[in-house]
Amino acid sequence: MKANTNFTKLPQSYLFSEVAARIRDHKESNPESEVIRMDIGDVTLPIARCVLDAMHKGIEEMASTVTFRGYGPEQGYAFLREAISEGDYKSRGLDISPDEIFISDGAKSDLGNLGDIYSPDSVVAVADPGYPVYVDTAVMGGRGGDLTESGRWNKIVYADSTPENGFVPRPPKEHADVVYLCSPNNPTGVVFDRETLKEWVEYARREKAVIVYDSAYEAFVDDPAVPRSIYEIPGAQEVAIEIRSFSKTAGFTGLRCGYTVVPKALKASGENGEEVSVNRLWNRRQSTKFNGASYPIQCGAAALYSPEGRAAIKENIDVYKSNARYIKKKLSEAGFETYGGEHSPYVWARHPEQTDSWALFAKLLKEAGISCTPGIGFGRAGGGYIRLTGFNTPEKTREAMDRLGKVDF
């Protein structure tokens, strides 16, 4: 067979694998030191009892011919799509109906698979720094062009997040067909305010672009002035797909469930400029290449919309946010500039005396036994920064910050 040579253009080593390898090396050379993981994007708190019970029940239905469930709808079960429509949208004044919601096995799958429905020559825009999957999947789909010396791909449009704009990227001058945005942002923890998000929606309307809005961390927002859904911006249903996940809010990283909203008002242009329903394109993609998320896991996700489920999510998020606030405070005290850490589990930081991401990573690992993620791994504009996460336990988070306080920067 002939390989898709776009794959071979990608750097061999993936950011998170490189971080893991360096931590491993450090542990081998320093067997007595206990590394505290502040780099992890994975949750640590257990799954709520109401969710576990719902999954047990779903599994037990499989025990009898009468209640057995075989193939489910590729789009997900109505009970879950209805709970999401009501719980996450209609109750907040947003008109998203169940048939605009597609249940996934996680945000990462859909973020990548959406590439199937865009024209192969689409111009992709990303905020820099950003979650590496946006760029990597664009490259795999032949939309990256070539990697230049600057570390950027020549066909991709980058919207810089910098201290000058408070790490809130603005729409670029260049045209794009597909724009990936994330708020609360991974890795910076910064959120879009309503005004900036409006600018992006206007950009998309003007350029006839689609915004793929990754709001996997929306539940971390608790200020009504900060939008939790892009559909809070008028006209966004005509230009945006919204992607969410139960991973970071309810601990589903190992269970695998999320959802993607594709409004019926969203249209693409076809070969001769005719309107094509994006909801129908995505439905066809999912019907042909997916057989739905696991039934018992969907039962568990639906339980999150009960009062107990809601309370459990809030409890989890409060822990992670309290960790993030503590990290932010201690980093500031140690002389770091910090961003994020308010509506997000992520803190983004730079030390004025230490302006190389990997060098700072190495210093923290060596002198404090703390692992972080070097910002440069999220894009050129992340150079000099590091990302720390609030996903460890409160105890480990405090210990890590105590150690940090003793480092001489």
Next chain:
Amino acid sequence: MKANTNFTKLPQSYLFSEVAARIRDHKESNPESEVIRMDIGDVTLPIARCVLDAMHKGIEEMASTVTFRGYGPEQGYAFLREAISEGDYKSRGLDISPDEIFISDGAKSDLGNLGDIYSPDSVVAVADPGYPVYVDTAVMGGRGGDLTESGRWNKIVYADSTPENGFVPRPPKEHADVVYLCSPNNPTGVVFDRETLKEWVEYARREKAVIVYDSAYEAFVDDPAVPRSIYEIPGAQEVAIEIRSFSKTAGFTGLRCGYTVVPKALKASGENGEEVSVNRLWNRRQSTKFNGASYPIQCGAAALYSPEGRAAIKENIDVYKSNARYIKKKLSEAGFETYGGEHSPYVWARHPEQTDSWALFAKLLKEAGISCTPGIGFGRAGGGYIRLTGFNTPEKTREAMDRLGKVDF
């Protein structure tokens, strides 16, 4: 955004949706008639107790911080990959190691997603009739060309299965880069013998093609002369990917788990003719666009490799095969030519007096209240045939065949 216009080339209506719609219409016009579903490709027997117990245990691990599992390996957990390597390969004399096995959320996902790693201009070959996903995903990926009046795509190579070759397709004269084969076959129920499979492996070696070998029904084979894995053919590890599923053997259609074997010996050619490891290509695809199958479901799948799990699979399959044999016998008595139904849940049939698939479908629905799948839906060479499945209960299967016996053909 600009749509991938290959999507809009696909016929609007998918075979199985059309069948469902016609059954619905029939029921509305004939509310007193009970339709017996002989078209279903979905299983009906419950999940084995040992599998349910393993999933409950996996779920309960999520209840405590100590045993909680977050992100798993994208490739699947080692415990399951090792069980498959030993249970399905090494114990049968086939050298497939755990790192050549990738756990999926089902065969359909991987059959479609594999398109990501082939060069966009690859020539695709399929056996006709065949599972519609092979052709539909080739078209979505821009490898179909245009739909011609004959109902075939002008860039796809078709290997006909006909009464003349006993519905065992032979390699085509034309070159192909990617070949989809399925044995035991869906829809015909026919299996490859060792000699014919050798011809295909030789074809692939000569043409530098990859064979995507869909063996989702291999557990239905009980004759040692019939290969259960393509790797039983010497040299196949250098040319074949094998796709399997727990859906039809253990009732996982609603749970979602399967696996894909990508041998390390399998090489693709890169931009300048250099060798590229297909195992690495697929690993990169899965690491970037997938986050692994659900942990508790993987626990359930691993339980299938216990003695109880093995026994449960055998018990299920015996029921479905006994149904299929009965269907085959009764169809023959009613004057049908039949194929399959021995190492397969599927029976493929044609009546000499009724040579239009959809007309035969309509006649059986109207006169006997039996639904089947029209063979033409699986490709041009399926014209005139129908597919019946052994997945209903033994009682319903008998009743359906009694009704069939009273129809005047």
